[in-house]
Amino acid sequence: MNTIRRMMTAGLLALAVVPGGFAQSKTVSSNDPKALAIVKAFEDKLNVTDLDVTNTFTLVQKKAGEADRVIQIQIYRRDKADTFALVFKYPESEKGKGYYRSKDDLFLYLPSTREFVYRNRKDDVGSTDVRTDLFGKSDVTAQYWANLDGTAMVAKWETDVVKLDAKQLDVSFPVQKWYVRKTDGLPVKVENFSASGTLLRTTYYLDYKQVAPSKFIFTKLLATDALEKGQQTLLTNENISTARIPDYTFSKAFLEEQSR
Amino acid sequence: MGAFIGLAFKNVFRQKKRSFTLGINYAVVAFILVLLLAFSKGATTNIATSLVRSTAGHITITGQFAKDGKIFNGLLKTGEIVAAVDKTFGGDARTLTRYAVQSMVYYNGLSKRLPFTGIQSDRDTGFRDQSTFSSGSWEDFASDPNGVAIPEDAAEYFGLTNGDEIVLSTRTRFGAFNTGILVVRGIYATDNFFSRGYVLAHYEFLRNLDLAAGDASTSVYVYFPSARGLDERRDLLMEELLLRGFDVSVPKTDSEAVSAVSAASTKYEEDKEGRDRVMLKLATLDEVLGIVRTVLAAVNAVGAFIAAIMLFVIAVSIFINLRMSINERLREIGTMRALGVESSMVTGLFVTESVALAVIFSASGAVLAALVATVIRFGPVFPAGGNLGLFLEGGRLVLIPSLLAIAGVTLTISLFAAFFSYFPAKRGGAIPPVDAFSRVY
Numbered sequence: 001m002n003t004i005r006r007m008m009t010a011g012l013l014a015l016a017v018v019p020g021g022f023a024q025s026k027t028v029s030s031n032d033p034k035a036l037a038i039v040k041a042f043e044d045k046l047n048v049t050d051l052d053v054t055n056t057f058t059l060v061q062k063k064a065g066e067a068d069r070v071i072q073i074q075i076y077r078r079d080k081a082d083t084f085a086l087v088f089k090y091p092e093s094e095k096g097k098g099y100y101r102s103k104d105d106l107f108l109y110l111p112s113t114r115e116f117v118y119r120n121r122k123d124d125v126g127s128t129d130v131r132t133d134l135f136g137k138s139d140v141t142a143q144y145w146a147n148l149d150g151t152a153m154v155a156k157w158e159t160d161v162v163k164l165d166a167k168q169l170d171v172s173f174p175v176q177k178w179y180v181r182k183t184d185g186l187p188v189k190v191e192n193f194s195a196s197g198t199l200l201r202t203t204y205y206l207d208y209k210q211v212a213p214s215k216f217i218f219t220k221l222l223a224t225d226a227l228e229k230g231q232q233t234l235l236t237n238e239n240i241s242t243a244r245i246p247d248y249t250f251s252k253a254f255l256e257e258q259s260r
Numbered sequence: 261m262g263a264f265i266g267l268a269f270k271n272v273f274r275q276k277k278r279s280f281t282l283g284i285n286y287a288v289v290a291f292i293l294v295l296l297l298a299f300s301k302g303a304t305t306n307i308a309t310s311l312v313r314s315t316a317g318h319i320t321i322t323g324q325f326a327k328d329g330k331i332f333n334g335l336l337k338t339g340e341i342v343a344a345v346d347k348t349f350g351g352d353a354r355t356l357t358r359y360a361v362q363s364m365v366y367y368n369g370l371s372k373r374l375p376f377t378g379i380q381s382d383r384d385t386g387f388r389d390q391s392t393f394s395s396g397s398w399e400d401f402a403s404d405p406n407g408v409a410i411p412e413d414a415a416e417y418f419g420l421t422n423g424d425e426i427v428l429s430t431r432t433r434f435g436a437f438n439t440g441i442l443v444v445r446g447i448y449a450t451d452n453f454f455s456r457g458y459v460l461a462h463y464e465f466l467r468n469l470d471l472a473a474g475d476a477s478t479s480v481y482v483y484f485p486s487a488r489g490l491d492e493r494r495d496l497l498m499e500e501l502l503l504r505g506f507d508v509s510v511p512k513t514d515s516e517a518v519s520a521v522s523a524a525s526t527k528y529e530e531d532k533e534g535r536d537r538v539m540l541k542l543a544t545l546d547e548v549l550g551i552v553r554t555v556l557a558a559v560n561a562v563g564a565f566i567a568a569i570m571l572f573v574i575a576v577s578i579f580i581n582l583r584m585s586i587n588e589r590l591r592e593i594g595t596m597r598a599l600g601v602e603s604s605m606v607t608g609l610f611v612t613e614s615v616a617l618a619v620i621f622s623a624s625g626a627v628l629a630a631l632v633a634t635v636i637r638f639g640p641v642f643p644a645g646g647n648l649g650l651f652l653e654g655g656r657l658v659l660i661p662s663l664l665a666i667a668g669v670t671l672t673i674s675l676f677a678a679f680f681s682y683f684p685a686k687r688g689g690a691i692p693p694v695d696a697f698s699r700v701y
Contacts (some may be wrong), residue, residue: 064369169434169471194429195438195471227366227429227439 028145028165035146035162039178041185043138048215052245053077055217056089056238064230075250079137083250087258096259100252108253116252140164140178143171154189154204157181173200186216199226205210211242264605268612272620275585279617282577286677287625289570290669294629296563297665300556302637302658303651307453307552308487309544310653313386315452317356317481319494323540324529334431336538337506338477344500349493353482356384359466360478363430365459367418374414376428376459378466387450389459396422396446401460402583407445409460415447422447432471440469453496453650490544498542507539514550517543571673575680582610582681585689593688594696607689611681618677621668630661634666 054076061069072090077083082103091159096111099119107116140146144164152161159179166174173192180187190203206220217240225231248254273279283389312318325336335341342355364371379387381402387409388398394412400422401409410420421428422444429439442461450456467476484493498508511517596606636683641655651657 042396166436169432171436172431174436174438192437194441195432195436198427198429198439200429200437227364228371228429231370253456 028147030074030147031141031145032147035148035160036141038148038160038162038180038185039140039146039164042178042180042187043140045186045214045216046218047079047080047137048077048211048217048242049137051212051215051242053079053080053217053240053242053246054209058236059233060236061179062231063228076245078245078250081250082137082139083248085249085251085254087255098258099254100250100255102250109252111260114256114259116255143167144176149177151182152179154179154181154216157183157188159188169195201225209237209240211240264609265612265616268609269616271609272616273615274637275588278581278584282574282581283617283621285574285577285579286621286673287628289567289574290622290625290673291629291632292563292570293567293669294626294661294665295633295659296560297669298629298633298659298661299651301613301662301665302633302660303556304549304553305315305660306651306653308549308660310452310454311548312483312487312545313390314452314458316454316543316545318484318487318490318545319482319497320543320545320548321480321482321540322478322543323538325536325538326533327536329531329534331531333478334433334472335477335480335540336473336475338475338480340504341474341480341501341506341540344504345480345497348497348500349482349484353484356481356483357463357477358479358481359463359470359472359476361430361470363428363469365418366427366429367420367424370418372414372417374459375457376408376461376466378461378463380463381503387455387458390452390455391450393446393448396444398446400444404443404445404494405462405465405622406441406443407462408442409446409448410444411457411459412447412449414446414457414459420444420447428469430469432473433508434473438469438471440465451649451655453652456589456649457509470572487545490546494544500544505538507537509541510642511538511541511543514547514554517547517550548694569591571676575676578614578680579684582614582684582688586610586684586691590696593691594693597691597693597696603689606687607682607685610685611678611687614681614685615674615678618671618674622673624668626666627668630666633661 054074057073057075059071059073060107063069070090071094072087074087074089076085076087083101085098085100087098088096096109098109100107100109100116107118108119109116145165147163147165149161149163150194152159159181162180164176164178174195175193175197177191177193178187179189179191186205186208188205190204190205191199192201194200202224204222204224205218206222207218209215209219211217217237219237219240221235221237223233223235276627297588317458321335323335323340324331324333326332338357342357345355357380361376362373363376365374381398391409393409395415396409398409403408408426410426414420418426422445425441426444427439427441429437432438442465446460463477467474470476482497484490494510496512498510501508520608593606596609597603636657637659638656640657642652643649643655
């Protein structure tokens with residue numbers, strides 16, 4: 001608690017100096033070319049721009065004192081058009097629910113009322129620690145200033161640490177730290193911070209699968225909640241296919257059809 | 261005429277058993293109706309008072325603002341809104357500004373989403389006056405900009421004591437997460453139904469936590485010395501706000517007014533219009549209470565329905581009662597007619613007797629209801645957290661009996677008795693003296 005207190009006191013002091021403002025964006029407003037190069041390099045590898053990707057995500061959410069919660073989602077992704085469709089397959093209570101994203105617009109489809117709700121593009125998936133922005137094309141440099149923050153060891157890997165400070169407040173995490181593996185340039189750990197600088201969650205990219213030359217998709221990911229001790233979500237990515245997806249899939253009508 | 265009425269009142273209790281049987285029915289109906297009206301008036305008054313002390317003004321200004329293609333809940337240019345109120349009403353109006361945030365609270369391995377209300381503690385003292393602090397105090401809370409006053413049930417959930425620090429994590433209106441720490445400076449309980457569950461923090465703290473601009477708020481409450489003429493006052497204020505470039509509207513329905521008062525969401529939606537603007541919704545207290553009145557009208561309607569059924573039974577009783585009375589008093593009718601009393605006078609005597617019975621018993625029932633209401637009002641204390649919470653003040657059920665209700669109910673029942681006794685009484689009065697003396701009618 002004392003550690004959290006110190007971190008947040010610092011953050012709130014910053015806010016007090018700039019009332020209603022955004023402390024980090026005032027202090028950082030430029031990119032470090034080396035950091036930018038690292039970010040662009042891993043984005044090139046993770047954004048499968050020329051391919052459509054179909055895959056099945058299984059999320060297992062563990063919470064202290066509660067039974068594990070399992071969610072299965074079918075993802076249809078087309079990075080070239082900056083779009084994806086996401087349909088809940090399991091559990092039964094969530095079945096038919098889905099998201100459709102087209103560029104900055106994200107819609108949640110609720111089969112119970114048959115309506116689309118406009119959501120923040122960083123919406124949680126089924127109240128887990130995983131966010132919808134994880135499924136689409138990564139465009140970190142458009143939203144953040146990138147700067148190097150030294151190096152660190154993550155498990156057995158030596159990593160470059162890139163600190164990202166948001167340019168606008170329309171992002172879930174105003175500050176992020178990406179730990180990028182020096183050997184292959186892929187991120188292995190991401191820390192997300194609040195506007196006041198408190199660590200909110202840490203995501204570990206445990207494994208990747210190569211789907212094309214220099215193109216990778218993560219297959220295992222672990223997200224841990226820093227505020228709610230003991231809460232973590234394990235995400236497994238299976239049935240990965242790069243076959244072309246019909247255009248109709250990336251539409252609201254497709255989500256409506258899936259719920260029937 | 262006086263002697264005639266005196267005779268009618270004297271005749272009321274000639275058949276004591278029959279008169280009391282019918283009279284008790286009058287009394288029960290009057291009792292139910294007066295008690296219902298007392299409840300209805302008490303509930304309306306209590307809810308209005310509780311709302312004004314917690315989450316509504318005489319005029320409540322809420323709204324949305326459009327910025328860069330998105331619509332956000334909440335207000336901008338709060339200072340200008342307050343200036344518009346001051347210019348329109350001068351010293352007659354008082355304004356309070358609040359900032360509401362829903363935030364996850366983390367403490368000791370537990371988490372829960374709680375509604376936070378940011379107040380200007382130096383001016384917004386309504387909560388102080390209706391809260392009982394079991395730990396800490398209002399002054400401790402007011403003097404600490406990072407202080408929080410938390411309801412007893414929330415404190416119990418987390419196991420909080422005075423001086424503990426809680427961690428807040430909220431998604432701000434723009435999408436970014438922000439966190440903060442508040443120090444518990446008071447643990448309170450209130451019997452105000454609308455204030456229960458509110459976690460009180462300071463206005464500036466919550467506004468900063470929400471990363472909102474310096475002139476942002478979620479609601480502005482406008483108070484006047486009295487709640488009369490709110491529609492006209494709102495019209496004046498709307499004119500001034502329009503002149504200052506605000507988009508203004510009024511709630512289309514009572515439920516929309518309630519939503520406007522209780523809105524605290526910071527989620528945003530797409531802006532179809534594509535024009536940056538501040539859209540204000542001005543709801544009067546009457547509109548907010550409209551939905552309450554609808555519910556109470558339904559309660560009253562059920563009571564009136566029960567009373568109507570009882571009155572129907574009474575109507576049949578009146579008819580039978582009077583027929584029996586006429587049969588028993590044929591010689592009396594014959595004597596009166598033989599002495600030259602007009603048939604209409606005989607009819608009038610029977611009707612007056614019936615009305616006298618109704619007046620005596622319905623007035624008794626109504627007065628008894630008023631007494632019972634008063635005893636309940638100042639008697640038993642009910643748990644504030646129970647089902648009756650909405651209707652309690654200081655733990656006591658608010659029942660407000662009125663002279664108007666007593667008089668109105670008595671008059672209604674008396675007119676009813678007059679109407680249903682008129683027809684058998686008319687037949688009784690029309691019996692010729694010879695027939696009255698010679699046969700059973």
